[in-house]
Amino acid sequence: MNLRLMSVHAHPDDESNKGAATLAKYAAKGADVLVVTCTGGERGDILNPAMDRPGVRENLTAVRRAEMAAARDILGVRQRFLGFTDSGLPAQGEPLPDGCFAATPLEESAGRLVALIRAFRPHVVVTYDETGGYPHPDHIRTHEVTVAAFDAAGDAARHPGTGTPWQPLKLYYQQALSRAWFQALHDGMTARGLDSGMRDVLAELPEGPPALETTTRVPCADHFAVRDRALLAHATQVDPHAGFMLHDRDVEREVWPTEDYHLARTHVSVDLPEDDLFAGVGVAGAAGIP
Numbered sequence: 001m002n003l004r005l006m007s008v009h010a011h012p013d014d015e016s017n018k019g020a021a022t023l024a025k026y027a028a029k030g031a032d033v034l035v036v037t038c039t040g041g042e043r044g045d046i047l048n049p050a051m052d053r054p055g056v057r058e059n060l061t062a063v064r065r066a067e068m069a070a071a072r073d074i075l076g077v078r079q080r081f082l083g084f085t086d087s088g089l090p091a092q093g094e095p096l097p098d099g100c101f102a103a104t105p106l107e108e109s110a111g112r113l114v115a116l117i118r119a120f121r122p123h124v125v126v127t128y129d130e131t132g133g134y135p136h137p138d139h140i141r142t143h144e145v146t147v148a149a150f151d152a153a154g155d156a157a158r159h160p161g162t163g164t165p166w167q168p169l170k171l172y173y174q175q176a177l178s179r180a181w182f183q184a185l186h187d188g189m190t191a192r193g194l195d196s197g198m199r200d201v202l203a204e205l206p207e208g209p210p211a212l213e214t215t216t217r218v219p220c221a222d223h224f225a226v227r228d229r230a231l232l233a234h235a236t237q238v239d240p241h242a243g244f245m246l247h248d249r250d251v252e253r254e255v256w257p258t259e260d261y262h263l264a265r266t267h268v269s270v271d272l273p274e275d276d277l278f279a280g281v282g283v284a285g286a287a288g289i290p
């Protein structure tokens with residue numbers, strides 16, 4: 001049985017800054033990996049000053065699709081757009097734009113993902129927790145849609161006409177860019193006499209443990225370089241001279257060589273903690289990837 005992993009994200013670039021090394025690892029090992037992008041990122045900002053130039057903003061939909069195609073090829077995965085419109089980030093009290101992803105009825109948006117799950121037949125699905133990772137309406141809606149689709153895809157009575165029912169075996173939530181990760185990199189770099197550049201980030205993040213337990217740490221340091229190339233392919237979103245791109249990769253490989261997840265649903269027996277998203281899937285006829 002060919003192992004299949006589906007990773008569901010809100011916008012182009014999210015797949016490359018949340019769990020990309022995991023995707024690249026499994027794809028390199030022979031798993032079939034599909035990234036699902038719920039929106040086209042049409043209302044996103046241009047975060048790289050070098051790309052804030054004529055011809056980009058007015059063609060942002062096409063530009064971000066091209067960036068997504070480049071990142072997909074670098075990671076060695078498949079990718080599909082779910083076909084919804086970016087909701088943007090309305091100010092507090094402002095309404096959502098008409099027809100956007102976050103304003104689409106849940107049954108409609110989940111139905112599209114159910115159809116894709118039934119066609120691709122993943123063993124494992126990965127998405128965000130209920131916070132979305134941060135409070136962007138599309139990230140929160142991505143969580144809601146993915147959970148609803150995971151629960152419905154195996155039930156023939158739900159979303160009829162969208163393919164043969166298929167029940168994924170495990171559902172995971174991303175735990176990327178946690179405070180603990182930033183703190184470990186900051187401490188690792190300052191201990192080596194390097195400027196981490198993370199003091200401002202740490203000052204903004206809440207103290208204390210994460211709300212969800214880390215159940216699964218996937219070793220993937222060998223694929224950090226692939227992750228970085230995929231990130232840089234999203235040139236409108238990633239400034240190569242700022243933010244995430246500045247920390248020392250050798251320090252990262254030493255102090256945090258994994259990407260981390262919370263196991264939210266499972267239909268197979270597991271022993272926690274895990275180091276493989278496919279752990280236990282062998283019970284259903286497939287072997288995990290070490």
